[in-house]
Amino acid sequence: MFSNTPMEELEGDLLEDYLGNYKKYGRTRANLYYLLDLLRLISLIPRSRRNTQKSKTMNNLFLFNLKYSFRSIKKHSVYQALNIASLTLGFTCFSLIYLFVFNHYQKDNFLENPEGIVRLNIIRDGNESMGIHSGIPYLLKKDIPEIERMSRMSSLVMEVSFTGNPDSFTEQVLSVEPDFMDIFQLETVLGEPFPKEPATVLLSESMAAKLFSSPQEALGKELTLTYNKKSRKKHVAGIFRDQPINSSYSPQIINQLGNYDRFSGLNGGLSVSLSAYFKLQKGTDRNALAQKIPENLKNYTDKESHLSNTYVFRTLNEIKNNPKISSGFIDSLDTQTVLIFKIVGLVILLLAVANYVNLTTALTLKRTHEVGIKHAMGATKHNLISQLLCESFIIGGISILLSGVFIAFLLPRIESYIGLQMQLTANMQTWLIVLSILALFVLVALASLYPAFLFSTTKFSQLLKGKSEVSPKSKLLRTSLMAMQFAISTFLIVGSLTFLKQLQFINKSHNLDHLSNVIIVSGKIGDKKRAIEHRLASLPEIERLSFASFAPGPVDYGRSGLGTDEFKESFGFYVIDEHFLDLMGLSIAEGHGFYTDDRNKPNHVLMNQAMVENVKEGHPLGKEFKLYGATQSKVIGIVENFPIGSLKSQIEPALYMQAALDEYLPGMIKKVAIQLKPENRVASIAKIESEWNKIFPEQPFQAEFMDDRIAKIYTDELKMGQLFGIFTGVAVVISCLGLVGLLTYLIQIKMKEIGIRKVLGASAGTLTKLLTLNIWKVLLLSSLISFPLSYHLLEDWLTSFVYRTEVSSELFILTILCFVLIVGLAVFWQIRNAIKINPTEVLRND
Incomplete structure (x- = not known):
C-alpha cells in the first residue's frame, strides 16, 4: 500500500496535520501529535510488505484466542474432558508422590551439622545392632577428642496417666543424658533444661498441651509412668520446643537415664546394652574413627567379645533410610521403597503427558477443515500455533486447579493412613508451589508443541480437503x-x-489360613493358669486353647537369649504347653512333641530346625544340654521352622520349654492362644472378656486376631x-x-x-x-x-x-x-x- 503512495504526499499530510494542531493546541502538543503520527506510520510499513491482505480478526489477538479456545473446548468437550482427566490424574499422583519423596529428603535440614550426629552400632557375626555395652560410650568420650558430645539412650513405650484423670495412653519415653539436648538441638522454653532429679521429666509443648491446658500449667504437675506393671511418679520439670515438621525424630517425654555405673566395667560378668549417640567435630572422618575403637578398648579389656567386633558410626541419614538399623526413635523408610515411588511418580507423569500428546493430535486431526478455513482467512503458522497453545494452557490450568483440589482433599487422608506428615515448612510452601505450577505449565506447553507444529506446517490444499499428511x-x-x-x-x-x-x-x-479363627489374649497369667483354663475351656464357643510365653508377630514378651559352649551362637527360648504346636498348625519334623499325659518331664525341650544347625557337634535329638536350671534338658523333638517375626529376617534358632506344671516358669506365661468356632465370633470374644475380667479384674482385656x-x-x-x-x-x-x-x-x-x-x-x-x-x-x-x-x-x-x-x-x-x-x-x-x-x-x- 505504501509502495504506491508518493513520499511527498505523506510529508504533505504530516505537515498539514502539524500546522492544524499548532494553531489549535500550541507548539508542545503539536510536536507530540506529530511524533505519534510518525510512529504509527512506521508501524504500518512491515504490514504493507505482505503479499496478502490479512483479516483483522486473525492477528493473534489475545482476547480472540482466549474466546475461541473456550468455544473450541466446548465443541470438543468429550476429547478435552479425557485430556483434563488424564492430566489431572497424572498431576495429582505425581504431586502426592513428589511431596512424599521431597518430605523424606528434606528431613533434618534444620540441623547445623546433621552429618556430625551419629549413633554407634556394632556388627557381630554379620549382624548389625544398635545395642552397645553401657561402658563403651563413656570410654570413647574420654579418650577421643573428636567426640564433642555423648549420650546413651533407652527408649520404652510406657503407659502415661496423671492425677485427676482416669484415662491413660501409651507413649514412647526416652531416658537420656544431658548432652542429648545439645546433640539433637532440643530447646527448653520453660523450666529446667534437663531433668536434674530422677523423679522429674521434660515434656514437649504438644504433649503438655495434650495433658494440661497450657505448657505453663504443666510445670510441676505429677505424671505416672507405668512399664511392665511397675509405676513411677514423675514431676514435670521443664517444657521443650516441638521439633519442626521436617524432623525425623519428635520426642514427647524425656526422662533421666538411670545409673548404669555398676554395669560399665568391660570385664564384669553382668552388662547392659544401650543406644549411644555422639556429636562429632566438623570434618571428622567417622569411618576412620570407628576403626580405631577396638584398639582403644584394648586399654580397658582383653575380652574378645568386645575386641573382635566391628564398630560403625551411623548418621541420621543412614538410620532414616534403613529400617533394619532404626530404633523407632528416628522415623525410617527403606531407600528401596523411596526409589520405587520415585519411579512410579515419574512414569505416571510421563504416561499423562504421552496420553495428552496422543489425544491432542487425534483431536486436531478432526479439525482439519477448521484449520483450512483459517488459512484461507489469512491465518499464519504463528496464529495457529498460538491458538493451540492457548487451548493447551487452558486445559493445563484446569487440570492443575483440579489437581490442587484433589491434593488438598487426599493429602491429610494419606498422611493419616501411612503415618507420615508430608506438609512443607512455611518458608518453603510459596516458592515450591509456584515453581511446581510453572513447571507443569511448561510441561503442558512442551507437550503441545508437537501437535501445534504438525498442523501449522500442513499443506494448504490438503487442509481444505480435510486431510493431513502423516510423516514417518x-x-x-x-x-x-x-x-x-x-x-x-x-x-x-x-x-x-x-x-x-x-x-x-x-x-x-x-x-494364617489355619489360624483365621485364633485370637491371642495378652496378660500376666502368673499362677492363675489353671483357673483361666478351667473357665475358658467350659465355653462352648471355644474349640481349644493353649498357653505360651509368646505369639508370632511383634516381639513383646517372653523372649530372651541363651548361649552355652555347646552352641555356635545365642538363641531364643520360649515356654509353651502341650497344645501349642497343634493349635498353631506346626509339625514335628523328628522325634515327638510334648505329651498330654503324665509322661511329660519338666526337663523335656523341643528345638526348631534352625537350632539343629546351631549345635556344634552331632545331632541334638535325644541328647541332653545344660540350658536352664541345674537339671540337664533333654531334646525330645525337632519342630519345623516357623517365622516368629518378619520374613525379612532369618528364622533364628529357638528352643521350646514345657509349661506343664504351674510352678514351672510361672512368670513367663503371658499369652493365651484361643481357637474360636467360626459362628458369631464377636459374641464369643465378649464371653471370653467377661470370664477374663472375673479372674483378672486389675488387668485390661487385650485380644487380637492372629492375622491382625x-x-x-x-x-x-x-x-x-x-x-x-x-x-x-x-x-x-x-x-x-x-x-x-x-x-x-x-x-x-x-x-x-x-x-x-x-x-x-x-x-x-x-x-x-x-x-x-x-x-x-x-x-x-x-x-x-x-x-x-x-x-x-x-x-x-x-x-x-x-x-x-x-x-x-x-x-x-x-x-x-x-x-x-x-x-x-x-x-x-x-x-x-x-x-x-x-x-x-x-x-x-x-
Whole structure:
C-alpha cells in the first residue's frame, strides 16, 4: 500500500496535520501529535510488505484466542474432558508422590551439622545392632577428642496417666543424658533444661498441651509412668520446643537415664546394652574413627567379645533410610521403597503427558477443515500455533486447579493412613508451589508443541480437503509414545501381581489360613493358669486353647537369649504347653512333641530346625544340654521352622520349654492362644472378656486376631503395597485414555480407506483387524521391553525378604491376558463407531 503512495504526499499530510494542531493546541502538543503520527506510520510499513491482505480478526489477538479456545473446548468437550482427566490424574499422583519423596529428603535440614550426629552400632557375626555395652560410650568420650558430645539412650513405650484423670495412653519415653539436648538441638522454653532429679521429666509443648491446658500449667504437675506393671511418679520439670515438621525424630517425654555405673566395667560378668549417640567435630572422618575403637578398648579389656567386633558410626541419614538399623526413635523408610515411588511418580507423569500428546493430535486431526478455513482467512503458522497453545494452557490450568483440589482433599487422608506428615515448612510452601505450577505449565506447553507444529506446517490444499499428511517421523513418535505407555503399565501390573504373590507367600508361611479363627489374649497369667483354663475351656464357643510365653508377630514378651559352649551362637527360648504346636498348625519334623499325659518331664525341650544347625557337634535329638536350671534338658523333638517375626529376617534358632506344671516358669506365661468356632465370633470374644475380667479384674482385656497381629510386622509393606496398587490403577486408566486417543487418530487418518473398504464389502472383522493390528504390535513390543526390566527390579525388591516368592513366568502371562482384556474393552467403543461410518460422508470430500 505504501509502495504506491508518493513520499511527498505523506510529508504533505504530516505537515498539514502539524500546522492544524499548532494553531489549535500550541507548539508542545503539536510536536507530540506529530511524533505519534510518525510512529504509527512506521508501524504500518512491515504490514504493507505482505503479499496478502490479512483479516483483522486473525492477528493473534489475545482476547480472540482466549474466546475461541473456550468455544473450541466446548465443541470438543468429550476429547478435552479425557485430556483434563488424564492430566489431572497424572498431576495429582505425581504431586502426592513428589511431596512424599521431597518430605523424606528434606528431613533434618534444620540441623547445623546433621552429618556430625551419629549413633554407634556394632556388627557381630554379620549382624548389625544398635545395642552397645553401657561402658563403651563413656570410654570413647574420654579418650577421643573428636567426640564433642555423648549420650546413651533407652527408649520404652510406657503407659502415661496423671492425677485427676482416669484415662491413660501409651507413649514412647526416652531416658537420656544431658548432652542429648545439645546433640539433637532440643530447646527448653520453660523450666529446667534437663531433668536434674530422677523423679522429674521434660515434656514437649504438644504433649503438655495434650495433658494440661497450657505448657505453663504443666510445670510441676505429677505424671505416672507405668512399664511392665511397675509405676513411677514423675514431676514435670521443664517444657521443650516441638521439633519442626521436617524432623525425623519428635520426642514427647524425656526422662533421666538411670545409673548404669555398676554395669560399665568391660570385664564384669553382668552388662547392659544401650543406644549411644555422639556429636562429632566438623570434618571428622567417622569411618576412620570407628576403626580405631577396638584398639582403644584394648586399654580397658582383653575380652574378645568386645575386641573382635566391628564398630560403625551411623548418621541420621543412614538410620532414616534403613529400617533394619532404626530404633523407632528416628522415623525410617527403606531407600528401596523411596526409589520405587520415585519411579512410579515419574512414569505416571510421563504416561499423562504421552496420553495428552496422543489425544491432542487425534483431536486436531478432526479439525482439519477448521484449520483450512483459517488459512484461507489469512491465518499464519504463528496464529495457529498460538491458538493451540492457548487451548493447551487452558486445559493445563484446569487440570492443575483440579489437581490442587484433589491434593488438598487426599493429602491429610494419606498422611493419616501411612503415618507420615508430608506438609512443607512455611518458608518453603510459596516458592515450591509456584515453581511446581510453572513447571507443569511448561510441561503442558512442551507437550503441545508437537501437535501445534504438525498442523501449522500442513499443506494448504490438503487442509481444505480435510486431510493431513502423516510423516514417518510423526508416526514413529506416536508409536513410541504408545509403546512407552504400554511398557510402563505392564511393569506396574507385574509389580502389583508380584506384591500380591509375596503377600500370599507371607500368609502361607505364617499359616494364617489355619489360624483365621485364633485370637491371642495378652496378660500376666502368673499362677492363675489353671483357673483361666478351667473357665475358658467350659465355653462352648471355644474349640481349644493353649498357653505360651509368646505369639508370632511383634516381639513383646517372653523372649530372651541363651548361649552355652555347646552352641555356635545365642538363641531364643520360649515356654509353651502341650497344645501349642497343634493349635498353631506346626509339625514335628523328628522325634515327638510334648505329651498330654503324665509322661511329660519338666526337663523335656523341643528345638526348631534352625537350632539343629546351631549345635556344634552331632545331632541334638535325644541328647541332653545344660540350658536352664541345674537339671540337664533333654531334646525330645525337632519342630519345623516357623517365622516368629518378619520374613525379612532369618528364622533364628529357638528352643521350646514345657509349661506343664504351674510352678514351672510361672512368670513367663503371658499369652493365651484361643481357637474360636467360626459362628458369631464377636459374641464369643465378649464371653471370653467377661470370664477374663472375673479372674483378672486389675488387668485390661487385650485380644487380637492372629492375622491382625501378623499384619503389624508388615505394616509398611501392606500400606505401601496398597498405595502402589492405587497408582497402578491410575496408570492403567491413563493408558486406556491414551489408547482411545491412538484409536481416534488411526480412525481419522484411515477414514477414506475405511469408506472404500466398506463400499467394497469389507466385514466388521476386517475393519477391526485394520485398526487394531498396529496396537497389538505395539503391545508385543512394549512387553519385550518391560518384562526383562520388571524382572530385574522386582527381583531386587524381593531380596529385602529372606524368605520370598519368585517372579515366575505365570505373572507375565497373566499380565498379558490382563492387558489384552483391558485393550479389548478400551477399543470396543471406538471400533464400533468406526464400523458405523457412512462411506458417502467420507468419499464426497474427494
